Amino acid sequence: MTSQDNELDKIRKLCDQAGMKLTPQRLEIFKELLSHEDHPSAELIFTKLRERLPTISLDTVYRTLASFDELGIIKKLNISNARTLFDTNIEQHHHFICTKCKRVEDIHWPDFDKANLPESVSALGSIQTRHLELHGICNQCLNKKNKG
Amino acid sequence: MTSQDNELDKIRKLCDQAGMKLTPQRLEIFKELLSHEDHPSAELIFTKLRERLPTISLDTVYRTLASFDELGIIKKLNISNARTLFDTNIEQHHHFICTKCKRVEDIHWPDFDKANLPESVSALGSIQTRHLELHGICNQCLNKKNKG
DNA sequence: GTTAATGCAAACGGTTTGCAGGGGT
DNA sequence: ACCCCTGCAAACCGTTTGCATTAAC
Numbered sequence: 264m265t266s267q268d269n270e271l272d273k274i275r276k277l278c279d280q281a282g283m284k285l286t287p288q289r290l291e292i293f294k295e296l297l298s299h300e301d302h303p304s305a306e307l308i309f310t311k312l313r314e315r316l317p318t319i320s321l322d323t324v325y326r327t328l329a330s331f332d333e334l335g336i337i338k339k340l341n342i343s344n345a346r347t348l349f350d351t352n353i354e355q356h357h358h359f360i361c362t363k364c365k366r367v368e369d370i371h372w373p374d375f376d377k378a379n380l381p382e383s384v385s386a387l388g389s390i391q392t393r394h395l396e397l398h399g400i401c402n403q404c405l406n407k408k409n410k411g
Numbered sequence: 412m413t414s415q416d417n418e419l420d421k422i423r424k425l426c427d428q429a430g431m432k433l434t435p436q437r438l439e440i441f442k443e444l445l446s447h448e449d450h451p452s453a454e455l456i457f458t459k460l461r462e463r464l465p466t467i468s469l470d471t472v473y474r475t476l477a478s479f480d481e482l483g484i485i486k487k488l489n490i491s492n493a494r495t496l497f498d499t500n501i502e503q504h505h506h507f508i509c510t511k512c513k514r515v516e517d518i519h520w521p522d523f524d525k526a527n528l529p530e531s532v533s534a535l536g537s538i539q540t541r542h543l544e545l546h547g548i549c550n551q552c553l554n555k556k557n558k559g
Numbered sequence: 560g561t562t563a564a565t566g567c568a569a570a571c572g573g574t575t576t577g578c579a580g581g582g583g584t
Numbered sequence: 585a586c587c588c589c590t591g592c593a594a595a596c597c598g599t600t601t602g603c604a605t606t607a608a609c
Contacts, residue, residue: 284562286607286608287607288564288565320567322565323565326565327564344487347492372528372529374529380520381522383518387547387550388553397528397535399535399537399540432582436590453574466591470576471589471590494573495573495574
C-alpha cells in the first residue's frame with residue numbers, strides 16, 4: 264500500500280464519519296492539496312484542477328476547502344487582507360511572511376510551543392492555539408536588492 | 412499643554428512631513444482613533460464620526476486610515492477574513508482572539524519579544540517584526556457557557 | 560429512492576477607484 | 585492659483601448563496 268493510498272483511505276474515512284459523500288471533485292481536491300507543500304489559494308487549486316477536471320467550478324472548490332477546514336484536514340490562513348490561503352500542514356507550526364514577495368514559509372519552533380505563557384496572558388481565558396507570524400524580507404528578495 | 416494637544420501636535424507634524432494637508436476630516440479621524448483603546452473597524456470609525464461630521468464619507472475614512480497606516484500612526488490587523496481592524500496601539504505587542512465572541516485583546520510579553528529566534532528561523536531572511544496570535548475562549552464566554 | 564453535492568449565475572460585502580467639485584496652503 | 589482632498593457613485597474582487605440538476609449512497 265502506497266502512501267497515497269493511505270491518504271485516500273483517510274479522506275474516505277473522514278468523509279464517511281462526517282456524513283459527507285466522497286465525490287470525484289472532493290477526491291481530486293484532496294489529491295491536489297496533497298501535492299502542495301506550500302499555501303495555495305482556492306483559486307490556485309481551482310486553476311490546477313481545471314486541467315484534469317474541466318467542469319469543476321470555483322464555488323465547489325471553496326465549499327470543499329471550507330469542509331476540509333472544518334474536518335481539520337487543512338487550515339485557513341488569514342495572513343493578509345488579500346485572498347485566503349490554505350495550509351496543507353496541520354501540525355503545530357508558525358509562519359514567516361516576506362513583506363516584499365509575500366512568500367509564506369513554515370517555521371518550526373518547538374521550544375516556543377512548549378514555553379509557558381505569562382500569568383497575565385493565561386489569565387485571559389482558555390488558550391487553545393498559538394500562532395506566530397514573523398514578518399521581514401526573505402533571502403531571495405535580499406539578494407535581488409543587493410544585485411539590482 | 413494637555414496630552415491631547417500633544418497628540419494633535421504629533422499629527423500636525425506627521426502630516427506636514429508627509430506633505431499631507433491636515434484637513435478637518437483627518438483631524439477628526441485622528442481624534443476618534445485616540446478615543447479607541449481597542450481595535451475599531453473603518454466602518455465603526457465612520458459611524459461614530461458621522462454623529463459629529465454628518466457629511467464624511469466611508470471612502471475618506473478608508474483612505475485616511477490607509478495613510479495613517481503608512482505613516483505608522485496605526486496598524487492594519489489581518490485577524491480574520493472579515494473586516495479589517497485597525498490597531499491604535501503601535502507599541503510592540505500581541506493579540507488574544509476569542510474564537511467565540513471575536514474579541515481581540517492586547518497582550519504584552521516582553522520576554523518573548525526579546526527571545527532569540529532559532530537559527531533555522533533567523534536564517535530565512537531579515538526578520539523585522541514578530542506578531543503572536545493566541546486563539547482561545549475568553550473568560551466572559553467561558554462564564555456564559557457555564558451559566559447557560 | 561433519498562439526500563446531499565454540483566455547477567451556474569447572481570448576490571454579497573468590504574474595499575477601492577474615477578471623477579468633478581471644493582477647500583487647504 | 586495650485587494642487588490635494590473630499591464625497592458621490594460605481595467598480596472591484598474574493599467569496600458566498602439560491603436554485604435546478606445531477607450523482608453518491
